[in-house]
Amino acid sequence: MNLLFASSNKNKIKEVQALMPAHIKLLGLSDINFTEEIAETAATIEGNAKLKAEFIWNYLKEHPSEIKIDAVFADDSGLEVEALNWAPGVYSARYAGEPKNDEANNKKLLTELKLQTKRNAQFKTVIAFINKNSYQQFEGIIKGAMAYEPRGKDGFGYDPLFIPQGYRSTFAELDFETKNSISHRGIAVKKLVEYLSL
Numbered sequence: 001m002n003l004l005f006a007s008s009n010k011n012k013i014k015e016v017q018a019l020m021p022a023h024i025k026l027l028g029l030s031d032i033n034f035t036e037e038i039a040e041t042a043a044t045i046e047g048n049a050k051l052k053a054e055f056i057w058n059y060l061k062e063h064p065s066e067i068k069i070d071a072v073f074a075d076d077s078g079l080e081v082e083a084l085n086w087a088p089g090v091y092s093a094r095y096a097g098e099p100k101n102d103e104a105n106n107k108k109l110l111t112e113l114k115l116q117t118k119r120n121a122q123f124k125t126v127i128a129f130i131n132k133n134s135y136q137q138f139e140g141i142i143k144g145a146m147a148y149e150p151r152g153k154d155g156f157g158y159d160p161l162f163i164p165q166g167y168r169s170t171f172a173e174l175d176f177e178t179k180n181s182i183s184h185r186g187i188a189v190k191k192l193v194e195y196l197s198l
């Protein structure tokens, strides 16, 4: 089956690709020559995941692809920090303003958390899936804590600041496979794959 991942984030695509079984061919937005940015205007992570998947599903109706696409899905993710009233959450990508910038986001987060000893947080991914018969959502959440300084070189986004529960390393200090096997995205993708294998 040909599954189109409606994301322009190369790191997300790499993580999702690594969890796809051989019978599912993962396509990206470049395979349908889509290069625009989809405005994420919903008020929730669920809403933005749905909005991105629906946008591309509808785009394909008007711009049919040469490759047969069986289904489309999108991933919207956010970091939720309890001491910040669960911010940045749905605003994670642009926490430090436009244009989106991972380093500026991490810097702002550390500033907001300065002198804060309550460090617990969670990462959440919602995958929105559409095919001609149905719409489904799959959620993945991993609990953890915020580091006091960026640590590690791997990963992307907030990975240098997030320490998953049960570990002492940040996501950026863990190797790719370890992060992917426990992460918010990994959990959501495994649910999607299970659904597709039923």
Ligand code: ITT
Residues within 6 Å of the ligand: 006, 007, 008, 009, 012, 040, 075, 076, 077, 078, 079, 092, 093, 094, 100, 102, 105, 155, 156, 157, 158, 159, 171, 183, 185
């Ligand atoms: P899309 O094209 O898929 O929308 P995006 O990068 O805009 O890509 P999101 O809106 O879901 O994706 O991202 C929210 C923010 O959270 C963004 O700043 C990411 O860098 C960050 N993020 C998402 N997943 C992450 C992960 O696994 N580890 C660290 N940061 C992550």
